[in-house]
Amino acid sequence: MxxxxxxxxxxxxxxxxxxxxxxxxxxxxxxxxxxxxxxxxxxxxxxxxxxxxxxxxxxxxxxxxxxxxxxxxxxxxxxxxxxxxxxxxxxxxxxxxxxxxxxxxxxQLEKAERGFSFNRDGPLDMRMNKQQTLTAYDVVNFWDEEALRKIIFEYGEEKRYARRIARFIVRNRPIETTKQLVEVLAKAIPDKYARKRHFATRVFQAIRIAVNNExxxxxxxxxxxxxxxxxxxxxxxxxxxxxxxxxxxxxxxxxxxxxxxxxxxxxxxxxxxxxxxxxxxxxxxxxxxx
CATH class of the missing domain: 3.40.50.150 (Vaccinia Virus protein VP39)
Incomplete structure (x- = not known):
């Protein structure tokens, strides 16, 4: 390390x-x-x-x-x-x-089991404090579409496709792992837009901020x-x-x-x-x- x-x-x-x-x-x-x-x-x-x-x-x-x-x-x-x-x-x-x-x-990024990185396949966790109850899995699988859109828009600063991403997440539930979430995001975000930066960056940031109330x-x-x-x-x-x-x-x-x-x-x-x-x-x- x-x-x-x-x-x-x-x-x-x-x-x-x-x-x-x-x-x-x-x-x-x-x-x-x-x-x-x-x-x-x-x-x-x-x-x-x-x-x-x-x-x-x-x-x-x-x-x-x-x-x-x-x-x-x-x-x-x-x-x-x-x-x-x-x-x-x-x-x-x-x-x-x-x-x-x-x-x-x-x-935190290197350990797949912590669920912070879209480059490593692991459970949807993202908790800084592993004793807290709320996890990324809860946010992704149980928050309603509007709540997801709001955090992706505000915390991920994803102004263009926040609603579309939230809709795709809800339609593809249950989503168990970071890899599965990345696959859903790949479908939701147009290729041309996604190439500007890794398409999962903003969404993972938004979920992490929400999980930890940062x-x-x-x-x-x-x-x-x-x-x-x-x-x-x-x-x-x-x-x-x-x-x-x-x-x-x-x-x-x-x-x-x-x-x-x-x-x-x-x-x-x-x-x-x-x-x-x-x-x-x-x-x-x-x-x-x-």
């Missing part, structure tokens, strides 16, 4: 955080790549890391083992929606920096930031699609307790994209608590 897990925009994040010494709150610790970089490259740093994915946390614990032994890392299973409560339970009133990487981890959870987290962050502290958010980026952009712009440090999002350099093609859609925004 080390060979496929490459954290994105690491140098850029360290550049924004390099003068900060104290508690770094990694709210989506994932496989621990960003946390490892912070602990290695920033003196006197301590990381509190959250994730709701048990497999990711297990991997991060192994990756960060030496720092855990030094008492510089605390990893917890929790949603970032509960960030304020988590800090309170740890006896921490405020932190010096906050990091969020909103991307799907390489481990956009609403992001909004619930952001309103907690001014309370959690010390004056002079910084928050860095990496997003991977325009829906998330717009939410972050608007919050940073309108929150009077934050000062934007990135008027435009920072994106990966060509050299990074060449080494890690998954980084190509990443956007980094940073703000400082005033």
């Amino acid at each position: 080390d060979s496929v897990h490459v954290p994105v925009l690491v140098d850029e994040i360290i550049e924004f955080f390099k003068h900060i010494h104290g508690v770094f709150f990694d709210c989506t610790v994932g496989l621990g790549g960003h946390a490892e970089a912070i602990l290695t490259r920033i003196d006197s740093s301590v990381v509190v890391g959250l994730d709701i994915d048990d497999e990711a946390l297990d991997f991060a614990k192994k990756r960060l083992e030496r720092f855990i032994e030094e008492g510089r890392v605390k990893l917890l299973k929790s949603s970032y929606v509960d960030a304020t409560r988590v800090l309170k339970d740890l006896g921490i009133s405020q932190v010096d920096a906050i990091l969020m990487d909103l991307g799907v981890s390489s481990m 956009l609403e959870n992001l909004k619930k987290f952001l309103v907690q930031v001014p309370t959690m962050l010390k004056p002079g502290g910084r928050i860095a958010v990496i997003s991977f699609h325009s829906l998330e980026d717009r939410i972050v952009k608007e919050f940073f712009r309108t929150c009077f307790e934050l000062k934007q440090l990135t008027k435009k999002p920072i994106t990966p350099r060509e050299a990074e994209i060449k080494l890690n093609p998954r980084a190509r859609s990443a956007k980094l925004r940073v703000a400082e608590r005033v």
